[in-house]
Amino acid sequence: EDQVTQSPEALRLQEGESSSLNCSYTVSGLRGLFWYRQDPGKGPEFLFTLYSAGEEKEKERLKATLTKKESFLHITAPKPEDSATYLCAVQAAGNNRKLIWGLGTSLAVNP
Amino acid sequence: NAGVTQTPKFRVLKTGQSMTLLCAQDMNHEYMYWYRQDPGMGLRLIHYSVGEGTTAKGEVPDGYNVSRLKKQNFLLGLESAAPSQTSVYFCASKRTDANEKLFFGSGTQLSVL
Numbered sequence: 001e002d003q004v005t006q007s008p009e010a011l012r013l014q015e016g017e018s019s020s021l022n023c024s025y026t027v028s029g030l031r032g033l034f035w036y037r038q039d040p041g042k043g044p045e046f047l048f049t050l051y052s053a054g055e056e057k058e059k060e061r062l063k064a065t066l067t068k069k070e071s072f073l074h075i076t077a078p079k080p081e082d083s084a085t086y087l088c089a090v091q092a093a094g095n096n097r098k099l100i101w102g103l104g105t106s107l108a109v110n111p
Numbered sequence: 112n113a114g115v116t117q118t119p120k121f122r123v124l125k126t127g128q129s130m131t132l133l134c135a136q137d138m139n140h141e142y143m144y145w146y147r148q149d150p151g152m153g154l155r156l157i158h159y160s161v162g163e164g165t166t167a168k169g170e171v172p173d174g175y176n177v178s179r180l181k182k183q184n185f186l187l188g189l190e191s192a193a194p195s196q197t198s199v200y201f202c203a204s205k206r207t208d209a210n211e212k213l214f215f216g217s218g219t220q221l222s223v224l
Contacts, residue, residue, distance in 0.1 A: 034211065046214070102153060103152075
């Protein structure tokens, strides 16, 4: 069964304290892995798409990486405005409509 | 550029009442989706549309109906609301099938008493 698991469920960091969020997946052929950010009371906002193992994408303090079994979202020197829930979603090859979503990691960055 | 707009933002219904959630996008996107988001369940696809006049079932379609009479609008209807439909509903759209970047609305918080 196709599955996406995110860890940890919640993470609290001090401003400037770098860390990584994990997204493990089990799918029958990967078409793409997506990272979204969701602020309270808002819809998810697209961050990155990764398509193949070894691929990396960067945006400001965020860097996403992909292996054959998992993806990491590295947050370097986070700021309080990086506080949000980070969602991972996977699309399996051949399944053109359905994204399999993880439950997210709730990140809080204290000043 | 408003993106994806959902109305209403909040609604409280009694069991058995009906209502329609409206989603409008101004990006000329072909694909539109309705999701529900519940604690511990993640985002689940209710219905989707691949173009004007088309609709299809997602993973949790029971109790919902949809219509896409105009390309920019995607309506989600609840004919007889049940407490199990208490949730946050999100509409999303994307340009084509090849472009997987989804644009989400800000959500509708629905409570069914």
